[in-house]
Amino acid sequence: MVTNSLPEKNAPGASLKPDSPEQSMGAALVALQQRQRYIHSVKVTIVWLVLVAVLIGGLLLIRFQPSYMLEHYNIILQGAGATLGVSLASIAIATVLALFGSVARLSSSAIAQGISGFYVSVLRGTPLLIQIFIIYLGLPQIGTQLIRFGYPEVGRLFIMDAIPAGILALSLNYGAYMTEIFRAGLQSIGYGQREAAIALGMTPWQVLRRIILPQAIRIIIPDVGNQFIAMQKDSALVSVMGVWEITYLATRYAKKDSKYMEMFILAAAAYWILTIVSSWFQNRIEKRMSRAYER
Amino acid sequence: MNAEPIVRISNLHKWFGMLHVLRDISLSVQPREVVCIIGRSGSGKSTMLRCINFLEEPSDGEIEIYGLKIPAGGKGKEHNRLVHEARLMTGMVFQEFNLFPHKTVLENVIEAPIIVKGMSRPNAIQLAEEKLDSVGLLFKKDEYPVRLSGGQKQRVAIARALTMEPKVMLFDEPTSALDPELIGEVLNVMKKLAKDGTTMLVVTHEMGFAREVADRVVVMADGEIVEAEKPEELFSHPKDPRTQALIDRYRTGGG
Numbered sequence: 158m159v160t161n162s163l164p165e166k167n168a169p170g171a172s173l174k175p176d177s178p179e180q181s182m183g184a185a186l187v188a189l190q191q192r193q194r195y196i197h198s199v200k201v202t203i204v205w206l207v208l209v210a211v212l213i214g215g216l217l218l219i220r221f222q223p224s225y226m227l228e229h230y231n232i233i234l235q236g237a238g239a240t241l242g243v244s245l246a247s248i249a250i251a252t253v254l255a256l257f258g259s260v261a262r263l264s265s266s267a268i269a270q271g272i273s274g275f276y277v278s279v280l281r282g283t284p285l286l287i288q289i290f291i292i293y294l295g296l297p298q299i300g301t302q303l304i305r306f307g308y309p310e311v312g313r314l315f316i317m318d319a320i321p322a323g324i325l326a327l328s329l330n331y332g333a334y335m336t337e338i339f340r341a342g343l344q345s346i347g348y349g350q351r352e353a354a355i356a357l358g359m360t361p362w363q364v365l366r367r368i369i370l371p372q373a374i375r376i377i378i379p380d381v382g383n384q385f386i387a388m389q390k391d392s393a394l395v396s397v398m399g400v401w402e403i404t405y406l407a408t409r410y411a412k413k414d415s416k417y418m419e420m421f422i423l424a425a426a427a428y429w430i431l432t433i434v435s436s437w438f439q440n441r442i443e444k445r446m447s448r449a450y451e452r
Numbered sequence: 453m454n455a456e457p458i459v460r461i462s463n464l465h466k467w468f469g470m471l472h473v474l475r476d477i478s479l480s481v482q483p484r485e486v487v488c489i490i491g492r493s494g495s496g497k498s499t500m501l502r503c504i505n506f507l508e509e510p511s512d513g514e515i516e517i518y519g520l521k522i523p524a525g526g527k528g529k530e531h532n533r534l535v536h537e538a539r540l541m542t543g544m545v546f547q548e549f550n551l552f553p554h555k556t557v558l559e560n561v562i563e564a565p566i567i568v569k570g571m572s573r574p575n576a577i578q579l580a581e582e583k584l585d586s587v588g589l590l591f592k593k594d595e596y597p598v599r600l601s602g603g604q605k606q607r608v609a610i611a612r613a614l615t616m617e618p619k620v621m622l623f624d625e626p627t628s629a630l631d632p633e634l635i636g637e638v639l640n641v642m643k644k645l646a647k648d649g650t651t652m653l654v655v656t657h658e659m660g661f662a663r664e665v666a667d668r669v670v671v672m673a674d675g676e677i678v679e680a681e682k683p684e685e686l687f688s689h690p691k692d693p694r695t696q697a698l699i700d701r702y703r704t705g706g707g
Binding site: 347349350352353354355356357358359360363367368371372375448449450451452 | 505507536539540542543544546548550551552553554555556563564567568569596598599609612613616
């Protein structure tokens, strides 16, 4: 029995007394389309399952040990906490950076425009891995010089632990990309909105906070979600500093027990599940934000 | 009419780069007066209206609103304060409505009274509901703008401007973006406002409305005021050939 959300009367086979021939035709057509869509999604699911089965089959052929994975999944789970924590902190800071960056980029001040343009250009133009190295290994060099010159308080700020350094690098890097996303979002709000708000006597700050931002956020949110999903995977790079996140832990055990395939598949699966969960939340937020726009 | 004018525009000029779009405009609007501004597109009528609340910065001349004089070309804090005052005394209705789509009808209307004037929320709601009722849309107060027709959107926009209790209402082609069958409901609201003694400046293509409601009709062409007359005088005895051409065009166009 095909489950569809149509009223009883229109369910296939139940439409014995249609109100009019056209109506019954329409209902039949809708039911047919729904059934086709349903069958299609079942087919797609089957393809997914077949692909997973092929992968698992292939792995088992090369003396792959699922039992090792089962014994060590809790290690990856520990790492998932760090991965998620670093990503959440970084996306939050990056969002704030992007907000200021985009407003500065759209402002009429040459200083604000210059700073924000320079920031975006440098951070987008260099690899994240290099940025991590500069922050984690390069900045302490400045720090030790400052301490030697007699500014120990300032100098110590430049010497960071791995986790703060990782969060800083990810925030700065993603903040630059998201500055462009925010800029496009802010610019997409029609000039009429700004004019109407100004004519009502709002200050530029009120216009931004009450009128432009709330509308822009709806456009920005899907992209921020995508950035967050991408960042969860890019956070693997902080493993180079020895942060105990998914990739670092997977590498450690893989080397120790020579179980590379097992541990990296496990790590990959952990990232994949994180992504699926994040996408689900992203979807929900998007739906909620578009409520005002449903006819 | 010897009362102090609500709006006095003196020797107003506006340049867009090399383009001289307003050439020495002077116009006064008395309390309770309804002035309709007609003219072809590009005649400068919208620009003139937008100079009154400084959505366009005038290039030269002076705008005076309710005794508050603001010279053109000002800069800095003091100028911004004057402009802010001017915007509080003017309510504007746009061709494209410009309702805030992320807010309900009621939220659209109470937004500025609360955050600009600092009115308490209950007071703002009471006032907003009064104004929404006067445009006949109180029953839509919890809807989002996307669910309203164009005519309804414009009526909400009028209520939104009225809730700020301005001294003068500025209408910038309020019916030009509407389907023909929706124009009437907006014009009716405006007629009611006029009858209640609202001071209004209306840029419009609706000759019928101008003829029926206006106390004075101003004809603009090439950035200048060509004529400013009582409607019966202007429509029956146009003095300037450009006025004649404008009236003929609408008559033959069925407008």
